[in-house]
Amino acid sequence: MGFLLSKSMDANFKKQQEFMLHNGRLQMERQILMQNQMRERQMAMQVAWSRELLNYFGAFYAMATVGLTLGALKRKKPFLLLPVVPLSLILAYQMDSAYGTLIYRVRGEAESIMTSEHGRLDLPHGTPTFDSIEKARRARSSLASFLEK
Numbered sequence: 634m635g636f637l638l639s640k641s642m643d644a645n646f647k648k649q650q651e652f653m654l655h656n657g658r659l660q661m662e663r664q665i666l667m668q669n670q671m672r673e674r675q676m677a678m679q680v681a682w683s684r685e686l687l688n689y690f691g692a693f694y695a696m697a698t699v700g701l702t703l704g705a706l707k708r709k710k711p712f713l714l715l716p717v718v719p720l721s722l723i724l725a726y727q728m729d730s731a732y733g734t735l736i737y738r739v740r741g742e743a744e745s746i747m748t749s750e751h752g753r754l755d756l757p758h759g760t761p762t763f764d765s766i767e768k769a770r771r772a773r774s775s776l777a778s779f780l781e782k
Contacts, residue, residue: 676736683731694724 698717705713729735746753758765 680731680736683727687727687731690724690727694720 697720701713701717705711726735
């Protein structure tokens with residue numbers, strides 16, 4: 634009788650373990666998908682922000698270039714056109730960021746760093762562990778209880 638009960642409990646225990654494993658996998662897949670969607674939304678906001686900034690900077694660039702050109706022609710001083718050079722570089726960067734391939738080049742460089750220069754990504758004192766976090770939490774809680782006295 635005990636053997637049959639034990640056998641039944643083992644089968645139920647195995648089913649429970651499989652269910653928990655399956656449930657854990659589903660939860661992790663959902664979490665990964667959610668984090669990826671959040672990352673995509675943040676990237677979309679960043680690109681949209683670059684495009685909006687380009688609108689304002691483009692208007693400033695146009696007015697500054699026209700004003701500097703007219704001033705240089707009117708006063709016959711060509712050095713007044715010098716600020717147009719760095720402004721042009723900034724405009725080119727903003728256009729590349731908003732509509733160009735900057736994001737792809739940055740992603741490629743990030744992938745290269747992750748594969749060939751992984752040491753640059755290490756955190757000081759290594760990756761936090763459960764024990765290190767728990768130690769810090771206990772130290773903080775004992776400090777808080779000490780301060781309350």
